[in-house]
Structures are given as C-alpha cells and as structure tokens.
Amino acid sequence: MAEFPPPVRRISSEQAPNVVDPATRQEIPEPIARALAPSYGPERLRIDEVSIHYAGSARPAVNRVTLPVRQGEVLALIGPSGCGKTTLLRSLNRLVELTPGATRDGRILLDGDDIDQLEITRLRRRVSMIFQQPNPFPMSIFDNVAYAIREQAMRRPGKAVLQPRVEKALRRAGLWDEVADDLGRPALRLSGGQQQRLCIARALAVEPDVLLMDEPCSALDPISTGVVEELIHELRQNLAIVIVTHNLAQARRVGDHVAFMYLGDLVEYAPTEELFTNPRADRTRDYVQGAFG
C-alpha cells in the first residue's frame, strides 16, 4: 500500500464558506472564504470522510473521501475504471443501500442535514440521478415525467395539474420542441439521445437540489452528447451537479471542479483548469496525460 501517494488536497482559490480544509482539518475563517468564493452559491452537499465497503472485498470501494458540492457548480469525478466513482455517487442518494452487504462510514450532509436523518423518499427527490443507460419506463413520454411528479400517498393529481409541470421539465431538458406534438407516444420509441434527455426531464421534474449523473453521455452519439453538455451548462445555474465521466475532454468542458479518484482514494481535487494543466500528484498527471486508465 505504500506505493499510493497520500491524497493531495488543497484549499482552492474558490473555497466555499464554512469549509474545513481536509489537509489541516481547520475551518477556513468565514469572511475569507466568502471573499474567496464570489462565483459559486452555497455548499449544498458535503461528503465528509466517506468510506464504502462491499461485502467480501478487503479494500474499501471508496476510502475516506471528503468533497464539497456547491450550488451553481459542476463537480466532475474522474478516474480509472473501478476506482469507486459510481459507488460514491450512489451513496449520495443512498441508492448504494440497495446493494446487499454494502456499508458506509462517514457523513454526507445535504444543506447541513445528515442524509441518514432524512426520510429516504424525500432525500431521493432532492438528490436526483441520471444513469449511464437511458432508462425511460415503458409508458408514454408524458407519464414518464408525471410518474416522477406524483407524490407518494397523495391523491393522484389530474392531467390539468400535471401538464404545466411536465412541460416545464421537458423544456428544461431541451426536449419539449421535439415531443410536444405527441406526448402520448411510448417513451421507448424515442432515440437514445432523446431518451436520455427524457430521463433528465424526469429527474428535474422532482425539482431536485442536486443532480447526480453517472456517465450520462457514454451511450450517446456526439451530437446528443453536445446537447446534453449544453444542458448541464445551463442547469448548473440552479442546482449542484455531480457528473462521473470517463471522457477527460468532457470533464474539462463541463466541470468547474474536478476530483480524481484512484482505487477508492481521492487523489486530487482542484479547479478544472488547474487540475488539467498543473496537477500536483504524479498519478493525476499520468492519468490526465493518458498514461493509464
């Protein structure tokens, strides 16, 4: 294990308020932090020393990772296959609990509240997720979005109530113009890129605070990818986004901060341009220069 370099973490120039510097474990004085962070909104999600173990494996899939996620910013998670990106992402809305034998240590705070204290259905509506494979449900376009909106245990709202909210979600996902003429069409007849944008609409329909995206473009063609990236760019104004990607160029295009993980460790976390042009850790440099992974 000695060969792994200790994580290089540093206070970024845009550190958010009330952030503990993981290297020194000291809180950054708030006035300074605020002065340093003019462009980002408040911290929405805080990942604090999070470790995740799967039953039957000696090594944790995620090892004591600490990261902030702020409103108005896109955090890109990169790293070689199997380094724990998906696992970390799935822990943020507690989907990882669906895997038998998976355990988590450490705390995750959503707007300062421990997510373990939140009701799970409520949490998952505030922290919404997009998957690698477009996965619309086998129902109409309208119903896909409406299904997301309908609250548990509430009386089913009628079509008239749902219609404007469905339209708003489809517009935000940039899909409205393409599907407005026939919302009753089966969602599975859409193209792959349209399906993924429908999934984004579905995830946005619950009006989340945080959007998690696990390689959202890996099954899409370059044009659809461009559309989705454009969308990410616009969406980050209003919510915090965490995106996992294998595509370094994409991380560079859409990310405001980038976190590089390796075998479960967070190796480096920095503003995007800094991480790509001037990485501190050797592993990061090797990876971003395409030496491995």
Add this chain to the structure above:
Amino acid sequence: MSVPVGPGGRRSRRDRLLGELRLWRPLDLIGVGAAWLVGILLVLVAASLLIYMGYRGLQYVNLDLLFSRPQPGSDQSQTGGILDPIVGTLMIIVIATAIALPLAVGAALWIVEYGKPRWLARVVESGIEVIAGAPSIAIAIFGLAIFQLPMFSWASFSAADGGGVFGRSFIAAGTVMSLIAVPSIFATTREALQSVPRHVREASYGLGKTRWATIRRVLLPTVRPDIATGTALGMGRIAGDTAIIVLLLGATLQLQAGTDIPGIGTLQGTGSTLTSYVYNNSPTGEGNAPEKAYAAAFVLMLLIIALNVLVAFIGRRRAGNDLPR
C-alpha cells in the same frame, strides 16, 4: 480475391455444398446426417398428425355438432353434439387461470423483488418446480383427496344421507387445474423480472418511489407481455389436461348443477371438457363414438394452436416495446 470456378462459369449451389461437405470429418458428416433425418422424421410426424386430425375433424365437424348438447345413446347418430364439453373447457380455463395468474405473478414478484427470507423463497421455488414436474394424475388424486374433505363440502355436492362429499365439480377441477398453469406463468414472469436491468429499478427508487410503486408502475408494465405469454402457455396446458378432469370434474356427459343456486350451482356441479369427451368417446372408451371423438379432438387442437399463435403474436409485439438491456 478470386474464387476458382468450374468450366461452366459460376459454380452451382449443389457443387458448392458438396465441396463444403468434402471438408468435413466423417463423424461430423454422420452426425449431421442423423440430425437431418431425425428433424425430417419429426416434421413428418407432426404433419401427418395435423393432416390426419384435419381430415377426420373436418369430416365430422359442423355447426350443429358444435352447438348442440351431447345426449346419451348407443349409436353415434343419437349422441348429440359437443357444446357442453366446449363450454366446460372454457369454464375450466377461466377458473384455473383466474386462480393461477395472481398466484404465480405474486410468487415471482415476491421472489425476485423481495426474496426474503431466503430459505422460504427457495422452498417456494422448489415447490413450484415439483408441481411442474409432477404427473397431472398425481396432482389430480391428491386434489380429489382434498376436495372430499368435509370442509370442502360447499364446493361440490354431498350424498343425500349426509354421507361422503363427492369432491368433483368445476370449482374443484378448476382450482386443482390452476396448479398446472402456475409453473409456466411463474417461470416466464420470474425470468422477465430478472432480466429487467438493475438501473431501471434504481431510476424509480432514485425518484423517491417505494418498492411497491416501482413494482406496480414500472416492473409490472415492463413484464406484462411475458406474463401474457406464460398465461397463454398455461392455458394451453389446462385445455389439454385429461387426468384432472376425469378425476375432479366427474367427466359427465352434460353440465349438471350441483345445487339449485343459479350460476354457482353449475360451478358446484360436474361436467366434461373436450379432453374427457375425447377420452370417453374414443374407439376404446365406453361411449364408442369415434367420429365425435375426432371432431372434439380437432376442435381442441384448433384451440391450442390458437393459443400458441397468440403466444407468438405477443412475443413479436414485445420486440418493438422493450427496455434497454
């Protein structure tokens, strides 16, 4: 790249095939030859069955036969039609499917989506496997023993002197017959659920949906074509079973109400299906009305072929409406 050609220009298909076969090892040649032979033989058997049944059936089937009730009689000209067996077959299919469908789908959902406690899930699975493998005559005799218990006296009629419970009725036969359909519905549903990718479920959970909402609104619609396929297959097996009918429906010539209650009385009463009708009227049976037997067998085969076509149709429709896998 150029391919050597014969003097006549392009090589014929036959020459190419022979040339290809020359490259094969002798043992492989024998194997392939045997496979062809067996295949052709099976096709011949199936074709002659269909042709023979079609020939015999069409000879004797007519509207009058289909819509008149069977009558007792020693000569074929007096024994009437096959209306009661047709109605009986349809009734048994409806009753048995109505019981089997929720049972099998529920079991499959529970095993795939919950699966806890593990041991109980295993027990249920192997139980269904045992039912699938059991000969239907064994299921029938077991079912008869059950329905002759005094606690099931409401399901059939009892001897007037307060004696034994008869244990034979549409309720009894339909209930026991549902066991015949459970394995195929269960298996297709379970397999379909298992092939729904994990991320589809997680997409629903990720929207804050409960497991039940996910099952009802996402999983069931996804596997509905498979449930339909399994159900149609199960219906075919129900329609074709004889043992349970003979033992549990009584195989009487006509529908005979068990009690005077309208409708329900019929369910409590006895009757026959196409299978038991064929059995009783076949050349060796007591009825000895072979023409009627052929006609009934032909109708039964048409019914089962129709169910199979339905299966194929559902399968084709499914291909266009599938989740990403």
